[in-house]
Amino acid sequence: MGQQVPLVDYLVLGDRPHLVARQCDACGARFFDRRNACASCAQTEFTGVDVPTEGELRTFTIVAYAAPGVPVPFVAGVVDCDGTSVRGNVINVTPDPEHVRTGMKVQLATYVVGTDDEGTEAVGFGFEPVEVD
Amino acid sequence: MASDDIWILGIYMTKFGKHPNLDTVDLAAEAAMAAMSDAQVSVRDIGVLAAGNLMSPGGGIGQQLQKQIGQTGIPVYNVANACATGATALRTAIMAVKAGECDMGLAVGVEKLAGAGLLGGGGRAKSDHNVYEPHGRYGAVATIDGRIGTETMPGVFAQIGMEYGHRYGGASFEMFARISEKNHSHSTLNPLAAYSKRMSLEQIMGDVMIAYPNTRPMCSANCDGAAAAVVVSGAKLKTLGPDQQRRAVKVSASILTTDPWEEACQVLPDVNTLTRNAAQQAYAQAGVAPEDLDLVELHDCFATAELVHYDNLMLCAPGEAVPFFESGATWRDGSKPVNVSGGLQSKGHPIAATGIANIWEVCHHLRGEAGDRQIPDAKVGLAHVIGLGSACGVHILERSAA
Numbered sequence: 329m330g331q332q333v334p335l336v337d338y339l340v341l342g343d344r345p346h347l348v349a350r351q352c353d354a355c356g357a358r359f360f361d362r363r364n365a366c367a368s369c370a371q372t373e374f375t376g377v378d379v380p381t382e383g384e385l386r387t388f389t390i391v392a393y394a395a396p397g398v399p400v401p402f403v404a405g406v407v408d409c410d411g412t413s414v415r416g417n418v419i420n421v422t423p424d425p426e427h428v429r430t431g432m433k434v435q436l437a438t439y440v441v442g443t444d445d446e447g448t449e450a451v452g453f454g455f456e457p458v459e460v461d
Numbered sequence: 462m463a464s465d466d467i468w469i470l471g472i473y474m475t476k477f478g479k480h481p482n483l484d485t486v487d488l489a490a491e492a493a494m495a496a497m498s499d500a501q502v503s504v505r506d507i508g509v510l511a512a513g514n515l516m517s518p519g520g521g522i523g524q525q526l527q528k529q530i531g532q533t534g535i536p537v538y539n540v541a542n543a544c545a546t547g548a549t550a551l552r553t554a555i556m557a558v559k560a561g562e563c564d565m566g567l568a569v570g571v572e573k574l575a576g577a578g579l580l581g582g583g584g585r586a587k588s589d590h591n592v593y594e595p596h597g598r599y600g601a602v603a604t605i606d607g608r609i610g611t612e613t614m615p616g617v618f619a620q621i622g623m624e625y626g627h628r629y630g631g632a633s634f635e636m637f638a639r640i641s642e643k644n645h646s647h648s649t650l651n652p653l654a655a656y657s658k659r660m661s662l663e664q665i666m667g668d669v670m671i672a673y674p675n676t677r678p679m680c681s682a683n684c685d686g687a688a689a690a691v692v693v694s695g696a697k698l699k700t701l702g703p704d705q706q707r708r709a710v711k712v713s714a715s716i717l718t719t720d721p722w723e724e725a726c727q728v729l730p731d732v733n734t735l736t737r738n739a740a741q742q743a744y745a746q747a748g749v750a751p752e753d754l755d756l757v758e759l760h761d762c763f764a765t766a767e768l769v770h771y772d773n774l775m776l777c778a779p780g781e782a783v784p785f786f787e788s789g790a791t792w793r794d795g796s797k798p799v800n801v802s803g804g805l806q807s808k809g810h811p812i813a814a815t816g817i818a819n820i821w822e823v824c825h826h827l828r829g830e831a832g833d834r835q836i837p838d839a840k841v842g843l844a845h846v847i848g849l850g851s852a853c854g855v856h857i858l859e860r861s862a863a
Contacts, residue, residue: 333593335608337600359727361598368722387627387729389619390673391611395583398607404616406624406729413725415610425634425673430627441603444593450602452609 330447332440336360339453340378345438347379347453349412358412381436382458383409388430390423403428407455419454433458462862466695467555468709469858470565471500474818477655477686477809479575485517489571490529492689492814496567500691501705504531507691508563511538511553513546513570513813516577526569535563543848544762546570547688547816548717552854554692555715564697570818571687572811578683579671582606582613615680615763616672617849620729622765623674625772631783632768634674638665641679641764641806643792648803650793650834655684655809679764679806686811688818707861710824713747713841714857719850730849732766736773739855743843744775747857751775754857755839756826757797758819760846761804771799774845774855793834801826801834816854819844827860 334341338348338360349358354371358379365372388405391398403418405428419437421427434455441452462468473495475488483491489512497503512523519525523537536557542549547570554566583606593602606612626632642662648654660678668676693701698709718739723731744750751774759774761767768782776797777785785791791799802808802822805815823842825831840860847853 333595333602334600335602336605337595357722357724367727387620387624389611389616389623389675390670391607391613391616392670392672393579393615394607394611394613395579397604398582400607402607402611404607404611404620406610406620406725411724413728415728417608417610430623441608445591448593450593454608 330443330449332449332451335441335450335452341438341451345436345453346381347414347436348376349379350374351377379412379414380410383407383414383434383455385418385430385432385434385455386413388418388428390425390428407434417454420456462695462698464694464696465559467558467712467715468693468695468698469690469712469820469824470502470693470698470705470709471496471498471691472689472821472824473499474653474688474814474821475686476653477684477811480685485514485522485571485573486525486529488573488685488687489522489526489569492571492687493526493530493567493569496689496691501702502565502691504533506565507533507535507567509536509554509557509566511540511550511566511568513540513550514572515541515543515546515813516572516574522571542852543850544760544812545816545846545848545852545854546813547818548846548854548856549816549852551690551692551817551820551856552715552717555712558692558694564694566692567689568692568817569687569689570813570816572813573685574683574811575685576683580614581617582611611672613672615675617730618763618766619672619675621732622763622768624729625769625782629780629783635662635666636783636786637674637764637768638662638676638679640767640786641665644761644800644804645678645807647793647801648807651803651808654803654807655682656807657803675763675765681762681805681810682807684809684811686809686814686818688814688821690817690820708828709861710827711859711861712856713749713859714743714855716743716746716855718742718853730851732847732851733769733773735851735853736770736845736847739853740774743855743857749841749857753841754797754843756801756823756836756842757799758802758822758844759799761800761806762810764806767800767804770845774843793836798836801836816846819846820856820858823858827858
């Protein structure tokens with residue numbers, strides 16, 4: 329059994345996979361990659377914070393035509409995770425307008441993207457519908 | 462006319478479409494020469510050149526153009542600002558004239574884009590020996606386009622329109638397709654449009670889906686084209702002939718903005734805030750209200766984009782873009798004609814040319830020279846472009862009083 333690595337460095341794997349953001353100490357703006365200064369307030373101190381794993385789908389598109397090598401169709405969207413906007417795919421759902429709608433509740437889910445020549449698995453994330461009873 | 466006003470003295474756009482036998486310099490030269498001819502001036506009268514071209518290798522389109530039409534030693538600014546490149550070139554020439562560095566400037570935008578296909582998206586190729594190693598700003602071990610959202614333009618702008626629909630309601634696939642139906646109808650009157658065939662709602666909705674809800678005819682048309690404009694100071698215009706003064710179009714506002722930080726703006730581009738900011742500044746600078754506009758050429762790079770810009774440009778009340786469109790207001794016989802040229806979806810979108818071509822369209826109507834598609838008695842018009850990243854150009858133009 330090979331090791332696993334996250335697809336991107338802001339995805340933390342383990343028992344409870346989640347995303348981390350760099351949060352500006354001064355104004356609370358959040359970024360998923362490095363900043364020399366905050367784009368919102370220009371202060372320079374940041375702290376890593378966990379992003380909530382549940383949220384609401386604020387917008388989406390169903391991509392039917394993409395760059396070569398990108399499997400289609402897939403659902404790309406933006407999820408509002410309790411005030412932090414996250415870009416991601418909506419996964420584990422039928423990719424059509426009957427099954428995906430803005431405002432739907434979703435939660436973070438991970439899946440294996442691929443395996444490299446040394447047997448290491450890359451694990452990506454997406455958001456899947458939360459089943460409502 | 463006030464001495465420090467800025468005027469469009471001459472302007473031209475080439476036929477948009479496929480020009481297999483003309484290269485980027487040829488197209489830029491055709492537009493530049495014709496704009497100067499329209500202005501009744503020569504290259505020796507031009508004191509500054511601002512030129513934009515995004516997609517051709519080599520760069521230095523301004524100097525290449527000079528070698529084609531006249532090397533007079535004037536300063537050249539080669540500009541790039543995504544889809545706002547043409548507007549940026551125009552604004553650069555305007556700023557030079559406004560600053561008093563010269564009294565006449567030329568702005569040119571040109572693109573060879575026919576057959577370019579899908580823009581945006583993709584990623585790095587796999588190497589032969591494939592071992593995951595973090596790479597780039599997100600420490601990605603593999604391509605993220607298609608795995609963490611989409612980088613493709615149709616997909617990005619689809620989400621922008623769908624987000625508006627989520628906030629305010631009413632934005633269905635059919636409603637977006639009807640916007641495209643309008644623009645494809647408008648272009649039937651535009652002989653310079655890349656596509657001038659009317660398309661029915663059924664044809665548009667039944668065409669190839671690119672990124673829901675944008676089908677192919679709801680996406681801007683990649684094509685070749687160029688546009689150019691000669692700008693002149695009010696002081697200089699006073700010294701020119703009566704015909705030049707009569708046909709000159711006043712630049713009542715010239716604004717360029719970028720996107721200020723907003724939550725989520727680095728997750729999905731926020732094309733709204735900077736457009737609204739540009740519009741507000743433009744209306745203030747021109748002393749014009751949205752109600753005063755006789756026509757608007759706005760950046761309908763996708764049908765989903767046109768909807769949000771009705772709101773951003775304050776053509777309707779906040780949140781009312783859907784009922785505003787459904788009222789018929791934005792058809793050419795409506796109260797606020799939008800994209801009577803056919804827009805980017807039908808006229809075409811040769812990227813760096815677009816921000817001058819939309820000015821050309823507005824000027825054509827203000828001069829009363831728009832032929833079959835003339836908006837009667839047009840006095841004031843607005844031209845808007847946005848380039849992702851983002852940059853937004855808004856120009857308000859007014860008919861000459863002369």
